[in-house]
Amino acid sequence: MSKSTKTEDEYFAREEIEKRHRLAKEIEARRGAQEAEELKRAHWMRCPKCGGELHGIKFRGIVVDRCFHCHGTWLDEDELIKLAGKEETHKVVEAVVDAFRRPKG
Numbered sequence: 001m002s003k004s005t006k007t008e009d010e011y012f013a014r015e016e017i018e019k020r021h022r023l024a025k026e027i028e029a030r031r032g033a034q035e036a037e038e039l040k041r042a043h044w045m046r047c048p049k050c051g052g053e054l055h056g057i058k059f060r061g062i063v064v065d066r067c068f069h070c071h072g073t074w075l076d077e078d079e080l081i082k083l084a085g086k087e088e089t090h091k092v093v094e095a096v097v098d099a100f101r102r103p104k105g
């Protein structure tokens with residue numbers, strides 16, 4: 001990928017993210033507190049992909065939410081920031097992927 005394409009991709013990604021933030025705020029403003037609480041209760045620690053139960057596994061000082069049904073691995077924003085702030089982040093991410101790798105067979 002060329003540098004300009006990467007910059008262009010990041011620009012469009014930022015625009016998309018800002019649009020999604022605005023939309024989420026609009027939906028939140030329309031949604032009542034009771035509905036928000038019911039949604040939270042129904043989805044708390046449930047996998048966003050398959051609906052399976054998520055398990056918080058502490059790994060290198062970060063709690064990684066893991067779905068052992070579809071093998072999804074989820075990080076909250078602050079957890080992602082903690083990872084990004086560390087030196088050799090890619091090695092940490094590789095270690096997370098290795099740690100949660102599905103057993104063969």
Ligand SMILES: [Zn+2]
Pocket residue numbers: 047048049050051052067068069070071072
């Ligand atoms: Zn899942």
